[in-house]
Amino acid sequence: MNNLDDKLMLQELTSVITRLESVLSGLSQPAIDPDEQTKAAALSLVSQWQKLFNGKSGATPSAATSPQLAAELELQLLRLQNSHDKLARLQQLGSQKLRLAASLLQQSDANPADSAELLTLLSNGEASHQGQLWQLLDYYQQALDSLLSKKQQCEAQQHQLSSRLQQLVEELHFSGPVAIELTKIRSQLLQPLAPEELASLCLRLIDLTIEGLRFERKNTKQFLTKIHTDLDAAHQYAAITLSEEQSLCDARAHHGQHIAGELRAIGEHLFSQDNEQLKADIAVRMRSINHILVQNERLHEREQTLLQRMVEMEQQISDLKQEAGHFQQQLSTQNDKLFVDGLTKIYNRAGMDQRLEVEYRQWLRDDKPLCIAMLDIDYFKDINDKYGHLAGDKALRLIAKTLQKSLRESDFVARFGGEEFVVLLNNVSQDNLEKPLQKLREQVKNIPFRFKEEPVTITISLGATLFKQGDSIHSALERADQALYRAKHAGRDQIVMD
Numbered sequence: 467m468n469n470l471d472d473k474l475m476l477q478e479l480t481s482v483i484t485r486l487e488s489v490l491s492g493l494s495q496p497a498i499d500p501d502e503q504t505k506a507a508a509l510s511l512v513s514q515w516q517k518l519f520n521g522k523s524g525a526t527p528s529a530a531t532s533p534q535l536a537a538e539l540e541l542q543l544l545r546l547q548n549s550h551d552k553l554a555r556l557q558q559l560g561s562q563k564l565r566l567a568a569s570l571l572q573q574s575d576a577n578p579a580d581s582a583e584l585l586t587l588l589s590n591g592e593a594s595h596q597g598q599l600w601q602l603l604d605y606y607q608q609a610l611d612s613l614l615s616k617k618q619q620c621e622a623q624q625h626q627l628s629s630r631l632q633q634l635v636e637e638l639h640f641s642g643p644v645a646i647e648l649t650k651i652r653s654q655l656l657q658p659l660a661p662e663e664l665a666s667l668c669l670r671l672i673d674l675t676i677e678g679l680r681f682e683r684k685n686t687k688q689f690l691t692k693i694h695t696d697l698d699a700a701h702q703y704a705a706i707t708l709s710e711e712q713s714l715c716d717a718r719a720h721h722g723q724h725i726a727g728e729l730r731a732i733g734e735h736l737f738s739q740d741n742e743q744l745k746a747d748i749a750v751r752m753r754s755i756n757h758i759l760v761q762n763e764r765l766h767e768r769e770q771t772l773l774q775r776m777v778e779m780e781q782q783i784s785d786l787k788q789e790a791g792h793f794q795q796q797l798s799t800q801n802d803k804l805f806v807d808g809l810t811k812i813y814n815r816a817g818m819d820q821r822l823e824v825e826y827r828q829w830l831r832d833d834k835p836l837c838i839a840m841l842d843i844d845y846f847k848d849i850n851d852k853y854g855h856l857a858g859d860k861a862l863r864l865i866a867k868t869l870q871k872s873l874r875e876s877d878f879v880a881r882f883g884g885e886e887f888v889v890l891l892n893n894v895s896q897d898n899l900e901k902p903l904q905k906l907r908e909q910v911k912n913i914p915f916r917f918k919e920e921p922v923t924i925t926i927s928l929g930a931t932l933f934k935q936g937d938s939i940h941s942a943l944e945r946a947d948q949a950l951y952r953a954k955h956a957g958r959d960q961i962v963m964d
């Protein structure tokens with residue numbers, strides 16, 4: 467037994483039962499008339515009985531007739547013993563529960579400092595119930611509160627992690643099976659996830675990124691190998707062509723010299739020989755010239771083949787050039803994609819970081835007003851929950867397009883992540899800021915969304931601030947975010963300027 471109150475009560479009950487048993491054994495001797503001492507004991511017990519069960523005097527036995535009294539007492543004794551056993555069991559159970567609660571509280575980090583003594587007493591079974599029980603309940607409440615706030619913190623962190631992962635997925639631009647897997651992960655991230663699911667998605671994303679990079683690397687390697695082989699072939703062709711051309715050149719020179727020599731000889735013979743001899747000589751020279759002409763013809767054919775080869779080579783080089791151009795185009799598209807949000811096709815966070823850096827430097831240099839506004843769609847979770855994520859995606863696309871259309875050429879809008887956007891407005895003074903921001907808010911509100919045949923109005927909240935003296939990008943963003951938070955808490959569908 468642990469508790470002093472209960473202990474005392476049980477002890478008292480045990481003594482009453484023992485005494486009742488002795489009275490009962492006196493009364494249940496029918497041959498012997500109960501002596502005065504037994505009767506007195508019985509009567510004192512009756513009054514003790516009345517004390518114990520206050521207000522139930524009607525149910526107390528009368529001491530008048532001993533057999534009756536004995537029967538009554540036996541009945542009450544049985545009841546008392548049952549109650550005693552029940553009480554003892556309850557007490558034991560209670561003690562066990564208390565010990566368990568005490569040890570749990572001792573393990574919990576919400577265990578207040580001054581509870582240590584109580585918990586030791588409870589674990590040793592030395593404390594009495596009432597006061598300590600309330601105290602214990604109090605600690606229990608504190609422990610629960612702390613658990614609850616930890617749970618909320620945990621949920622907020624999970625939400626943040628999930629949004630960040632969504633952003634990362636959107637910034638990954640792979641092709642093939644990896645791209646399909648990434649799309650699946652993206653839609654999974656839009657659902658509420660348990661921490662272990664989130665962790666396993668993180669691992670899957672890492673795997674996919676590695677897989678995607680391997681795939682890209684393999685493609686690049688293949689391309690480079692092909693270029694290398696093609697260049698090798700082109701080089702060999704060029705070498706052959708060069709040497710052929712050289713020998714062709716030599717042959718032509720040789721033939722030229724030969725023909726010139728022959729012509730010279732004809733000329734000399736023309737003057738020194740008589741007609742008959744001249745004819746014979748001319749005939750020899752003519753044969754020689756004919757021979758040269760035949761050789762020249764062959765040279766011409768070789769030249770034609772060479773020309774054909776050069777045309778092929780040219781084609782090969784032009785194919786190569788085209789392929790390289792295509793690859794370059796792919797690379798530059800991929801590079802562009804790094805800064806463009808896949809869903810809404812406006813700039814993503816990386817794009818925003820880049821632009822913000824440029825605008826910030828310009829602001830430092832020129833000191834012309836630069837406004838940064840954070841926008842967040844109101845109750846967007848409800849849209850997803852009620853009409854599905856595809857409807858949510860559609861809304862995001864349309865809102866992004868509307869925001870972009872409502873801004874000037876020189877302004878900038880990016881999807882910051884999830885259902886949040888960032889807008890940069892330059893060269894707008896504080897006094898003229900309200901108008902374009904209100905225009906953004908109203909234009910989004912006026913988009914005639916229709917989901918599941920229902921007209922739906924979607925609103926946005928905005929927090930805006932101008933860059934101020936001493937600001938860093940981070941501090942200005944933080945201020946805009948705080949302003950957005952206030953706009954949300956003030957009822958949404960509004961702008962708060964800081």
Ligand SMILES: Nc1nc2c(ncn2[C@@H]2O[C@H](COP(=O)(O)OP(=O)(O)OP(=O)(O)O)[C@@H](O)[C@H]2O)c(=O)[nH]1
Pocket residue numbers: 632655656657809842843844845846847848850854855856857858859862883884885954958
């Ligand atoms: N369909 C879709 N939903 C997204 C995307 N990115 C984030 N979300 C969802 O946007 C919702 C944001 O919900 P909360 O942060 O609770 O905010 P909210 O419901 O807009 O409420 P308030 O901002 O407080 O007005 C979550 O349900 C996200 O899953 C996306 O790319 N597509």
